[in-house]
Amino acid sequence: MNRPPRVSLDHILVAVPDLAEGRRRFATEYGLRALEGGRHPGVGTANMIIPLGSEYLELIAVVDAGEAGRAPTGRLISRAISEGRTFATWAVRTDDLEGLRGHLHDLGLALPAPAAGARERPDGVVLRWRTQFLEPPPASGGLPFVIEWSVPSGMHPGASAIAHPSGARRISAVRLGDPSPQQAAARIRALLGDGLPVAVEQAGTGGVLAVELVTPDGPLVIR
Numbered sequence: 001m002n003r004p005p006r007v008s009l010d011h012i013l014v015a016v017p018d019l020a021e022g023r024r025r026f027a028t029e030y031g032l033r034a035l036e037g038g039r040h041p042g043v044g045t046a047n048m049i050i051p052l053g054s055e056y057l058e059l060i061a062v063v064d065a066g067e068a069g070r071a072p073t074g075r076l077i078s079r080a081i082s083e084g085r086t087f088a089t090w091a092v093r094t095d096d097l098e099g100l101r102g103h104l105h106d107l108g109l110a111l112p113a114p115a116a117g118a119r120e121r122p123d124g125v126v127l128r129w130r131t132q133f134l135e136p137p138p139a140s141g142g143l144p145f146v147i148e149w150s151v152p153s154g155m156h157p158g159a160s161a162i163a164h165p166s167g168a169r170r171i172s173a174v175r176l177g178d179p180s181p182q183q184a185a186a187r188i189r190a191l192l193g194d195g196l197p198v199a200v201e202q203a204g205t206g207g208v209l210a211v212e213l214v215t216p217d218g219p220l221v222i223r
Helices: 019-030 072-082 097-106 181-192
Strands: 008-015 035-040 045-052 055-062 087-093 115-120 126-132 145-150 170-178 198-202 207-214 220-222
Touching: 008 072, 008 170, 019 045, 019 055, 035 115, 045 072, 055 072, 055 170, 072 087, 087 207, 097 126, 097 145, 170 181, 181 198
Parallel strands: 008 055, 087 145, 170 198
Antiparallel strands: 008 087, 035 045, 045 055, 115 126, 126 145, 170 207, 207 220
16 A cells, blocks of 8 residues: 655644633743734634744634534534544644545545635635544544645745744644554544644544644644
């Protein structure tokens, strides 16, 4: 079997009841600055971005409950908030979504069609992408979703220039929970390769438990 197209860590979705309060909390508790993001049309959510080079943290909130209830990502965020979880899910990116879909199909994974997404930044730049879910939302297991960006060079959300008071500059690890951690880790490697900075720990349910960032003073752990 051919190797899958390369994937890399893209971003972590942090579900917050209120964006402004989420921004204040991450600044106070973690020394992280969030930039204005934008509204997700048709999804019922809006976001703010914490850039970290080639990755980022996405503070995301429901701003239209009715609209969110009709959209997979909206339901995912609503569920995370209602359950009191910090993290809704995580995302990896690829430059070859069709090639990755073929690889996953060969492994027996039943996939829905990719979904197109877009949002307009405060400066008027429109960011576009395609999303591929690997498990049906609002499931919040350990598998990420896949994103294929279609943005101008240098416009990836993580690439925005910003100086965080903590000195954070990148994500070093995503810590996942699973009742069977060895099997879960093996599944992620089989589906997406072994290049992701992911560790799977024993836990009652699947999903993101913590994210570790690199800072000059050592790892910064967000739970």
